Amino acid sequence: MSHWNRSYFFGFDEEYGWGNTTYFSYFSEFNRPWSGLPYLEAVVLIFLFLFSLLGNCFAFYQIMKLRSTRTVTNYLICNLAVADILFSTGSPLIAAARITGTWVLGSFICKMLVYVLFICAAVMIWTMTIISIDRYICIFKTSVKRVTPKMAMCSIVILWFLAFVAFIPLAMYFNLKSFPFGTTSVNICTLLWPNNQLIRVSLIFTICICIIGFVVPLGILVFNYFRILKKFKKSRNAVMTIATNNTTKSIKSREQRDFRLVKNLILLVVLFLVMWLPIFIVFVLLQADGMDDEMEVSSQAFIGALCVALGNACVNPFLYGIMNEKVKRRIIKSVFSRKKKMKISTIDSKTATENSKLAKNGPSMTSST
Template identity: 45%
Template sequence: MFGLGNVTYFTYFSEFNRPWKGAAYIEATIMTTLFVMSVIGNFFILGIMFKTRSSRTITNYFVCNLAIGDILFATAAPFVAYVRITGTWRLGDGMCHLLTYGMFVCAIAMIWTMAVISVDRYLCINKGMVNRIRTGHVVLICLCIWIVSACCFLPLALFFHLKDIEVGEEMATICSLLWPRGRIHYSAFFMAMLVLFAFFMPMTVITFNYYQIFRKFWSSKKAVGALCHIQTRSQRVAIARRNKDIKMVKTLILLVLVFVIMWLPLFVVLGMLHHDVSYRNNSLPSYVLTWTLIIAYINPCVNPFLYGFINLETCQNVLFCCSQYQNSSEDLLASNTNLNDRNDITRP
């Protein structure tokens, strides 16, 4: 945090005069590792989704949108890691406008995709609308989510600018959020929109839908318990289907909870940052933002495992096929080796 005259600038990803410069390399190593793990895990999930016909369901198409968001969000990690090491901003004016903006857009697109998934589950389980959404509708919904998210947070792309500051006896460049001056408190307005659009509204939709779903499950469980002694074959099939739906919904709820837990520290720090800059306290160090961002980068690493639980049977089949292919390849290699050995022995 730097204060110049009546204006306070937060350095965001840049940090100067650190007591131990090795901390920057630790941060960069962690972020780069999380980036690699996120990209590999989410591309694996996307590969399963597109290669196995049984996994091409409406819910899984939305899960693909989540995986794409994870990959795009994780792509920012190497750039942040580079700035942590260099201190001064060397990525150019274009990246200054796009880096933080892109991360926000990915986060909002993911939370609203989770909200749409909860609506899809509600329509399927509570209303019995099995053919409720078609593939074309899914593509259109996902595009709308990304476009609306990009438009709502366009001020971040417009008002992040490069600023030259004096650090000791040298000049350094930072990428900081510089709101226009005037009577309107743009920063307070943006934070209010962030809380409303990025947290309160989607979480309200998610909470309502999953609450209604569990009410449905609970009532059907009591009804099944009352008739457990006269179950027919169709009833047993319905019970198995219900249990499968319960497992999927529990995993989807866990997906939302993990997202909230890992992103909440970042949103809290952003609120603290708004207060710090507004009152010119200059007390919040850049590494606090960095470590909450690292926690958020863990989310794309964890999500592929949760996506795998949603499609556990498909993942098991893929892994089984891979193991069978590997075993057959080893057997073929072994048989060719034995054949070559026999030819060497019988050769005069």
């Protein structure tokens, strides 16, 4: 290795036929301008992990607790929660790599971490897309046969299987590389594609991931929710025209409910775009960076975009779980019933304490008289 910077190492590749090439560090970074920055990144990653874990576990538990909440949409929401949890479990490992700099978790974790992250990201994105399709079918009734829970489970299994197969190249080509660093050596978890003179494998993979993993799902989401909003507006105008004799209170209540629906649908699309676009942009920039050997993208950009995507795993239980009316009613009922039980137990304990005091003081009072 002849040269080194904060996010890239330069070396000689014999395995894939590249010769002199660059290796992007992805999870590691060296020569930091501020020594406290790795710890700040680690705190953010751990916070996102804990928030995602608690929110998704709670939503999953409330959905699966009662049979009445086990609908097609809720099965999809449970699958989304599982993908969110698995996606966020990589955060502590990445936090460790940001602090240590050198990769200390071994070659197997290096391969599996990136592989699982991409699988879960794809399942999350396409589960949200399938939920929008299910809502579209429910409203427009374009199919004579409605989607059944059995069909939903089959689609979930197929989705996971396709994701496992699609990202096998990442598990194959992400490897642990060791480089001299001052008086010692460091390890980085990096990606190097095979050198093929006919086709650029990395370019084809990146284009396919961006189209199938982001552009197509975003197009389906926008189409479905735009059509739903359009039909909703049309039906709302018809109802408001008929309901001229309704009371002002009922009209106001309906307008508030309608506003919430519109806000939620727009929020779903906007958050999908804002939280997933950065990671795809960085992935494309890394591909362009590697092709031109410009070495301008920092691992901080990759980690920052990953944190934004992790934010989606944090908000999903609120967007899809808690905003679901049945689940929301169940959660509110659960919270209030616990508060009621705590209040009753507190009153009972106070009564028991008072009774014990009376029992103690009773004999002494009678003896004195």
